[in-house]
Amino acid sequence: MFRAQTVHRAHFDPAEVQISTLLSIKTGGCPEDCAYCPQSARYDTGVRAEKLMALDAVLAEARAAKAAGASRFCMGAAWREPKDRDLDAVCAMVEGVKSLGLETCATLGMLGADQARRLKGSGLDYYNHNLDTSPEFYGDIITTRTYDDRLQTLAHVRDAGIHVCCGGIVGMGETREDRVGMIATLANLPQHPESVPINMLVRVAGTPLADEPKFDPLEFVRTVAIARITMPRSVVRLSAGREDMSEETQALCFLAGANSIFYGPKLLTTPNPGRDRDRELMVRLGMVPMEP
Numbered sequence: 001m002f003r004a005q006t007v008h009r010a011h012f013d014p015a016e017v018q019i020s021t022l023l024s025i026k027t028g029g030c031p032e033d034c035a036y037c038p039q040s041a042r043y044d045t046g047v048r049a050e051k052l053m054a055l056d057a058v059l060a061e062a063r064a065a066k067a068a069g070a071s072r073f074c075m076g077a078a079w080r081e082p083k084d085r086d087l088d089a090v091c092a093m094v095e096g097v098k099s100l101g102l103e104t105c106a107t108l109g110m111l112g113a114d115q116a117r118r119l120k121g122s123g124l125d126y127y128n129h130n131l132d133t134s135p136e137f138y139g140d141i142i143t144t145r146t147y148d149d150r151l152q153t154l155a156h157v158r159d160a161g162i163h164v165c166c167g168g169i170v171g172m173g174e175t176r177e178d179r180v181g182m183i184a185t186l187a188n189l190p191q192h193p194e195s196v197p198i199n200m201l202v203r204v205a206g207t208p209l210a211d212e213p214k215f216d217p218l219e220f221v222r223t224v225a226i227a228r229i230t231m232p233r234s235v236v237r238l239s240a241g242r243e244d245m246s247e248e249t250q251a252l253c254f255l256a257g258a259n260s261i262f263y264g265p266k267l268l269t270t271p272n273p274g275r276d277r278d279r280e281l282m283v284r285l286g287m288v289p290m291e292p
């Protein structure tokens with residue numbers, strides 16, 4: 001913790017938190033089999049497959065997010081990879097969100113080199129594509145795409161000049177060595193991801209990981225600390241799982257070097273602390289939003 005705080009303070013103002021809002025622009029019905037995910041069509045989780053949202057509706061959500069203090073607006077779609085006609089629609093959303101003065105981020109599944117260049121051309125600032133876990137444990141969680149597929153998408157994103165948002169999930173039954181392996185893989189990418197989301201598994205009924213035991217919060221804090229120490233200039237984001245975390249655990253995560261959160265009552269399809277609760281926590285911890 002001391003090392004993590006020392007590293008954090010050398011590169012960031014420890015009182016500042018980057019605030020992102022995440023909107024599911026295309027929910028459910030995903031053909032992939034990620035064992036943690038309520039949006040996979042393979043699991044009976046009660047999430048209904050929906051069509052891609054209309055541009056106007058996305059822009060209305062982006063305006064509301066900006067008014068609530070978000071600096072970045074992330075759009076997530078439950079696809080294996082975007083089809084070309086879907087990409088046209090997403091590019092229009094990126095252009096629209098960007099014109100509101102927000103940073104833009106998208107998470108759409110695997111991308112080809114050309115698709116990454118098109119997204120960059122529309123003004124996309126960040127692309128999220130997580131490694132999820134260590135290379136060794138990966139096959140226990142996903143079988144429909146390989147670890148190398150993921151690294152390939154990350155390379156296309158990087159080559160297109162888009163900032164990389166890439167992290168993983170803890171609490172899926174992996175060992176500490178797997179957590180180390182995930183962080184080591186991230187920290188040994190050709191360039192550190194600008195943004196590193198560390199998620200705590202949300203155990204959703206109907207998914208294969210629904211009955212995983214609750215993960216030790218202090219081990220979560222330690223994972224955040226290791227991400228901070230090994231990727232000193234990356235923004236480390238507390239992502240999924242905050243709803244289940246005590247305020248004290250979140251405070252420890254900020255002390256361990258986390259400096260970003262998702263803001264808003266919903267994270268794709270799972271609950272997240274409400275804006276008022278977050279605002280109050282920020283005030284109590286003496287923390288302020290980071291300027292874009």
Ligand code: SF4
Pocket residue numbers: 030031032033034037038039040077078079080109
């Ligand atoms: S994590 Fe993404 S790719 Fe995997 S099942 Fe869920 S929506 Fe599909």
